Structure formats: C-alpha cells, structure tokens
Amino acid sequence: MTDIGSDTFLRFDDVKKSYDQKKLVVKGFNMDVRKGEFITLLGPSGSGKTTVLMMLAGFESVTSGDIAIKGKSINKTAPNKRNIGMVFQNYALFPHMTVAENLAYPLSVRNMPKAEIKERVAEYLALVELSDFGNRRPGQLSGGQKQRVALARAMIFQPELILMDEPLGALDKNLREQMQFEITRLHKQIGFTVVYVTHDQTEALSMSDRIAVFNDGVVQQCAPPAELYERPVNAFVADFIGENNFVPGTVSEIQGDIAQVTTDAGTISAYAAAGLRSGADCKVSIRPEKLFIPPTSHAHDNALTVKFNTRIYVGDFIRYYFKLPDGADIIVKVLNDLSAPEFEDGAEAQLLSMTKDCIAFPAS
Structure with missing residues (x-):
C-alpha cells in the first residue's frame, strides 16, 4: 500500500x-x-x-x-x-x-x-x-x-x-x-x-x-x-497515456539504468524499464514530440534512419509519418512554423532523440 x-x-x-x-x-x-x-x-x-x-x-x-x-x-x-x-x-x-x-x-x-x-x-x-x-x-x-x-x-x-x-x-x-x-x-x-x-x-x-x-x-x-x-x-501505461512510438530491438548491454538497444534503424540509448535483461528483445518508447528532424538546434544523442511516407497538416502542428526498416510507422509531431521540413516520397531521413526521452520495455 x-x-x-x-x-x-x-x-x-x-x-x-x-x-x-x-x-x-x-x-x-x-x-x-x-x-x-x-x-x-x-x-x-x-x-x-x-x-x-x-x-x-x-x-x-x-x-x-x-x-x-x-x-x-x-x-x-x-x-x-x-x-x-x-x-x-x-x-x-x-x-x-x-x-x-x-x-x-x-x-x-x-x-x-x-x-x-x-x-x-x-x-x-x-x-x-x-x-x-x-x-x-x-x-x-x-x-x-x-x-x-x-x-x-x-x-x-x-x-x-x-x-x-x-x-x-x-x-x-x-x-x-x-x-x-x-x-x-x-x-x-x-x-x-x-x-x-x-x-x-x-x-x-x-x-x-x-x-x-x-x-x-x-x-x-x-x-x-x-x-x-x-x-x-x-x-501499457506508455501506450495508454498519450501517443507513443514503439521501436523493436534487442538489448546489447545495460549499464546502471541505461540500456543500449540495437534496432534495424540504428542504436538507441534508453532508460531501462523494470524487468529488462541484456540480450532480450525489447521495444523502445519514444513520444512523437520527443523526436526531432534535422536540421535542429535540439540536443540529441540518438539517431534513427527512416524513410519518409507522408505528412498531415493538423493546424497548430504537423504529423510526419516515416517508415522503419521493418515497415512499421514512426510518427513525429512538429510545430507548424517555417522550420517544418519538406520531403519527397520515400526520401531517407534521420530522426534524433535524447536518451532521457526513450524508455526500453521488455518485449512481452
């Protein structure tokens, strides 16, 4: 209690x-x-x-x-x-x-x-x-x-x-x-x-x-x-509260409370959730507003290589849909201003994030 x-x-x-x-x-x-x-x-x-x-x-x-x-x-x-x-x-x-x-x-x-x-x-x-x-x-x-x-x-x-x-x-x-x-x-x-x-x-x-x-x-x-x-x-909580991306990968090592996760799109440094083990399959949670598209002034220590799919105008922000190498969607929310980038269909892009904004959960 x-x-x-x-x-x-x-x-x-x-x-x-x-x-x-x-x-x-x-x-x-x-x-x-x-x-x-x-x-x-x-x-x-x-x-x-x-x-x-x-x-x-x-x-x-x-x-x-x-x-x-x-x-x-x-x-x-x-x-x-x-x-x-x-x-x-x-x-x-x-x-x-x-x-x-x-x-x-x-x-x-x-x-x-x-x-x-x-x-x-x-x-x-x-x-x-x-x-x-x-x-x-x-x-x-x-x-x-x-x-x-x-x-x-x-x-x-x-x-x-x-x-x-x-x-x-x-x-x-x-x-x-x-x-x-x-x-x-x-x-x-x-x-x-x-x-x-x-x-x-x-x-x-x-x-x-x-x-x-x-x-x-x-x-x-x-x-x-x-x-x-x-x-x-x-x-479950990560998925139910707010919007989330889950990137599948494998834990290569855990040092303290930080896990290194190998994915098809690149290596992600993330906080290790309870129950995570080295060598195990996992999924990394990254919220759409915590991903950044270069060029950006945001600090970052992770980079994923993806391909552009489409973007949707929502008004105050723009939703970008990219594809991971396995074909799954990964979404980025960008404020609707002059810095919002344009992409050609299928163009390769980098998505940047901070370790503090990524959490690796056991795959199950």
Whole structure:
C-alpha cells in the first residue's frame, strides 16, 4: 500500500470485487487518498475503474478487503449514510423540479431549516455562476448548465468527498474543456476530495493531482500526471497515456539504468524499464514530440534512419509519418512554423532523440 502519512482521508486496503465468485474484476486495489486530493481512476472500458467508484459509493458490495474514510470502515454503511456527493454523466437531475428545488432537495432531506436552505441555494447558484437560472427547469438548460447544477447539488450539503463518474462524457469538446476548468476551479476554491472516473486521458492529465491507471482490474501505475507521462512503468501505461512510438530491438548491454538497444534503424540509448535483461528483445518508447528532424538546434544523442511516407497538416502542428526498416510507422509531431521540413516520397531521413526521452520495455 502507498503510505502518504497521517493525513490519509480515504483508504482502499486490498479491495477485490467479483460478481460471480469466480473471476475478479478488481484484483486487490490499494490506495491512500489525502484530504483535498483530486484522484482520477483512468483506464479502458471494463478495466475495473467504475467498479471501484461504485464500491466507494456503496452501490456495489466489496467482495473482500476494506474501504475506510477517516479510519472507519464503510463497507457495511448504507450509501445514504456515507456523506458522499455524486456527479453522474447523465446529470440525474429531477426534471419536474426547478434548478433551485434540485439544489434544495439534499438539504431538505437533511432537515435543514428553510431559511438556511434558501441562503445555501443562492450561495451555490452563485458559485457555479447560475444565479439567474434558479427558476428554470433542467429541460430549459444546456448540457454545460445542467452539469453545473449537478455539481452544485453534489457540493451543496458540503460532503468531504465527491465522486464523479464520467461527468463530462455527454458534452462536446468545447463544453468539456470549459467544465474541466470549472471543476478544477471549484475543487481548488472549496477543497473537497475528489475521486473521478474517466477513460479520457487528456481530461485526467489536465485535472488530477494523481492518476491511477487501470487495466484488467489491476492498477498499473498511480502517480502525478507528469510522472505518468514522462516515466511510465510499463508499456501499457506508455501506450495508454498519450501517443507513443514503439521501436523493436534487442538489448546489447545495460549499464546502471541505461540500456543500449540495437534496432534495424540504428542504436538507441534508453532508460531501462523494470524487468529488462541484456540480450532480450525489447521495444523502445519514444513520444512523437520527443523526436526531432534535422536540421535542429535540439540536443540529441540518438539517431534513427527512416524513410519518409507522408505528412498531415493538423493546424497548430504537423504529423510526419516515416517508415522503419521493418515497415512499421514512426510518427513525429512538429510545430507548424517555417522550420517544418519538406520531403519527397520515400526520401531517407534521420530522426534524433535524447536518451532521457526513450524508455526500453521488455518485449512481452
């Protein structure tokens, strides 16, 4: 288990989940979450991330292990007794109620005095910048406005923990980006703890304090966004987080934590991932923006010989597709400026990189 000290607010201790008592969909999940932290559970569909969230919310039972908040197990606590706010992808607003009535509902069921409810509703409408929308019904709101109301309703009874299950999945790109900013702003302003589920890696990287990457019921790596992106611990994380090239080769030697890898396109010096052995087949991870095309002022200590295939204009950058000697594609992202080079079809080129930007993983 990760030990983050005495400020642990939420703890998962060897949590497992099986629906048929045969196959585990969550295989021993351990995590400590600090109070006020923004944790994202990220992974492909069926990887176990939503199941973890549902067990934390109390909508699914824990097969074995323990979930504790402030040191007290909540395994047998009813969902409505956990004091947890929840935000869903489909908003889950009451269509027959106004926005103000939707916000008032969690306060009225807690028997708060009417005067306090009115004051709190006005406060949270202002917080999500919807002060003029209290008398509207959900059907009269845009998707982004509905999600703001859902956020306000989850926060209004002031829970210490808020769970978000793909909350932006139904929004278009511009609204998603706007709501990412809104959620981050509210989190920083109020300081509640967030456990957020998504399959969108950009969303996770831009919003989270730490990200737990799931695959087949197992957390592959849990780390801050920059660490996940720059130093993935295995090939799955490297491939799932961001875009990546994988160059096949053989490890000729390992000195300290640096491997020399022989490939058909040239020798690559790279960080050696856990489990890498001299003489073994491997694949070297190099992100497209970490490859440079001469002439360049970028420092480099690796060079690969490739052949140009095509380039695609994307707007703010250009994607270059080259071919490795084995016929596999290798992609380079170059800023769209005057230095972006031109190539004839099939022209030979050199791709340069730094050792610090290359990671050699075992081939398997």
